[in-house]
Amino acid sequence: STFRVGVVGAGMMGADHIKRLTQTISGADVSAVIEPDAERANAALESTRDATAYMRVEDALEAGAVDGLLVATPGFLHEPVLLPAIEAGIPTLCEKPLTPDPESSLRVLEAEQAGGRRLIQVGFMRRFDPEYRQMRQLVESGDSGELLLLRCAHRNPQVPDSYQQESLINDSVVHEFDIVPWLAGSPIRSVEVKFARRNPLTPERLREPILVLMELENGVLVDLEMNVSIQFGYQVTTEAVFDSGVARIGEPAGMQTWRSGRFSMGEHADFTTRFATAYDAQVQAWVDAARAGTTTGPSAWDGYRVAVACEAGVASLGGGGQRTIDIPPTPAFYA
């Protein structure tokens, strides 16, 4: 039978997921849209087959209207949705971050463990991107030798008014805090933020681009250029330096054009197209696992690890210099 999904939050991400669940994902359908804003809720309902709108997640749970929840509200609204979902034993795909700080992430972990089984997948979709997966395989295979360095760039053309200085870490670098240890097979030991010369096109309230330096437990050194006012397009690249070779992902792909003395290729304008394949694969993997009664992908523990890294990153961004990161060993429940 069809897996009935309640989508919580019908903003940009929620609307994108509703479209994906309705048109692309097999074995699932949107049965509920949980969104207090009537205008957004109605717009979202129009792109579903026959979903019902609810004001609060508790209402959808009590009505027995959902088999799974996809949470696409801002991070500070995740905990009040995750706790009742866990209580009701409902598998949940939660957009990043799990929650905005380590303390609230711990509360979610404790509730999940008390419930006795894993229910949460965190939306670190890069793990489902084909090129990231290839690079991870290359690292694991040892075909190019030992990994020494990762040189990352995360570039946005511009950011919305709601984006604040700390969003550089909590909204954007949050992705690298998940994917870098996953690629390199080693946790982050320290983080340090440096400021580049300020981009004159950066909004008044922000100071960027920044360079984020990470040292991993296994000695791999990582530098990340985080840049959110670069205008030309959306670009997320990684170069891996091995003892006897390099590998690159995230480069422009597709048709090449020669015209009027110029050579060009297309570039992405935002993350919905850059990571479209990753989002599709992520949501399909979540649905398949939930229907089989299991979980897959990044866990709530991964969400907690990243929240700890973000706290250190924000401290360094605020002038705290190099910060060490201490993460307790992974509990057996999440191993």
Ligand code: ISE
């Ligand atoms: C946004 O929230 C995302 O998740 C994007 O992947 C990232 O590139 C952007 O910087 C964030 O604001």
